[in-house]
Amino acid sequence: MSERRVESPSDDVDRQLYAKRQKIYPREVHGIFALLRTSAVLLLLGLYYFSPWLYWDGRQAILFDLPERKFYLFDLIIWPQDFIYLSALLIIAAMSLFFFTALAGRLWCGYACPQTVWTEAFLWIERKIEGSRQKQIKRDKAPLTLNKFVVKASKHAVWILFSLWTGFTFVGYFTPILELANKIVHFNTGPWETFWVLFYGLATYGNAGWLREQVCIYMCPYARFQSAMVDANTLIISYDSVRGEPRGPRKKGIDPADVELGSCIDCTICVQVCPTGIDIRDGLQYQCIGCAACIDACDDVMEKMNYPKGLIRYTTQKALAGEDTHVLRPRMFVYAGLMIVVVTAVLFGLLTRDVIGLDVIRDRNALYRETGDGLIENVYTLKIVNMDGEAHVFDVDIDGLDGAQLVEDGDSVEVESGRVVSYVVRVQVDPNRMTQQSSDFMFRIHSPTAPGLDAEENARFVGPRWLGTGS
């Protein structure tokens, strides 16, 4: 039986803990999952680089305008007061992560995580410039020549340019990107903008160019607790050891049974394609990011050998053990249900959200006051919030208080976009027309120029005690 030792870089990392990490050269793969992953990468990168350039109603469609403290999402404007939506968003994100992890392990890591997405992009650039895995390994072992230097330098140059563009796009989500581009062209970006473009660019270059799988292994919190969400019914990428073992090389087209071997020909291609450098045949490991590269690679080998595909495949632990498996199990419905509830609540909240808010605060100093004309007067502070995109003027009215009149300092009140204005008004009532000590009424505000922008709020008018006795 073959005792050939498979070289798995992570073995080394584990054994010699203080030794320098061994560089991993993932081999290029083709296949259905590679296609899926590439499509996901293209879609996500496309969205990332394109979105800030989208215009809507004369302004950037998606802009988290930090200097102005407003978040624009197409027609929506989110203010710091709407912080609750951010928490809801985090809950939705967590629930979907639970859902997808319980369904099929680290789908997020393999297809959608920015670390994966940018690493794939960097690997692609690397392959275009440096050539295949073999060529890269050979070049790295060879002494430094002019050619090697030029190849390496151009790779880093392209990486750095790409990273800078990434950093620029990132800052473009937070300050208007057209202005930013304009400033960059004229070399007069502000110090903080420059700093964050460089900072984010550097982070991209470092994470996707140098750190790569170490980010997943050492920096990612999700990787540490994913096992809590995975159970025996979760689809995970596994090597079918019952079918594969004993492994061993053989000539093409030989039936495994004839040579007393399993289906694995021990070609180690699955190890060579692995971006985290592990051997999936050792079982499910913490380092596996679920990229499915090994599935594609092994399927290719099986096809060449004329063996059935799927020696490495998405399957559940139960299925591997020959038991019944149910992917649709209660926890899936719980996660999905919770997700639907929160999504509905957010949508409902956003759709019915008032852009104009009114709060009424009674004067704290005195219950009431008698004016020189013998009227009873109450003082109120109206807090008017304008969460619309532009300034508005509001008229104030009262309703539901017999014979009352409203005394204001002006005709109306202007509230700038995103501001809260305190507006003090007085309400006067002839005591002879009051039948009880306190009565409820209503303040209404509306904008004469923008129909539909209005708000109302209950208030209480209080008079002298004798009014309550009915005398």
Place this chain on the structure above:
Amino acid sequence: MAIPVIQKAVAIFWSSFIMAGVATLVFFAVFDPFELIAPTWFPNLSRLGAYSIGFFLFWMLTLSTSLLTSFFQRPVEQFNKS
């Protein structure tokens, strides 16, 4: 089992970085730097500048906490040996 140097570094720098980010987010969602000290102390500071400085102050805080935690976590026995 010994822990790789990179993992130690990550445990201190990266975890404090994340928490500083979260703290900055929550803090500046509640407080507008223009309504805090900024106008009196640093009249020329933009909001972006205030956020950035706030972030680094938070990071210094969380970083020193992480450092102290890992410092105090070392086994005490080693101090008797030398």
